[in-house]
Structure formats: structure tokens, C-alpha cells
Amino acid sequence: MSGKADSRIHPVGAIAVIFAAQHSGRDAEGYGMMADAMDALAARQPGYLGMDHAGVQGGFGMTVSYWADDGSARAWRDNPEHRAAREAGRDRWYEHYTLHVAKIERGYAWP
16 A cells, blocks of 8 residues: 555544545556646645545555635635546546545544
């Protein structure tokens, strides 16, 4: 398993957007460049709190982005550059994906 994690505890009431995807294996270099660009773009959005990524051999990956409120998460969804990246993902980088939006009720960290 590989990934990068934002180990901060996010506040109760914040929004977690959970994106789980099976990668197609096509254009890995292009995917990596787009993923890095989207990480940087998200970090500049109002209400952005952080992001966690994980992936396993075989192409399954998961990203959780954290937002101060639902309006911030929706603004990220509606960002034109992010929208274009989603369309490219459906066209070439993903076999399938799911997305869930959840409100954080509590959080823990160790150590």
C-alpha cells in the first residue's frame, strides 16, 4: 500500500469527500501529473482542510478530501478545472469509481 496522509484531526461538522477508484492503467504519467495539479488546486480553494491518499498494487486508490463545510465541498466539485479533470478521468484513467460525502462526527489520532 502506498499513499500520503494528512494526519490532522478535522473539526466536527467538517465535510469528508471520499473518492474510491479503480485505475485503468492507461496513461499513468498523465494521471500522475493531473493528480498533482488537482492536489495543488484543491489546496488553494476556500474551505480546504486537507487530503489523504492511499493506493494498492492492482490500481485501486482512495482519496479523502476534507472541507470546512458543504458549500466549500460543492465549490470544489463545481470548479471548472476540477470538472475537466473528472471528465478526463472518466475518459481514460478510471475503470469505475464511487464518491461519498460525509459529515465528520468525531476523529481520533495515534500517537
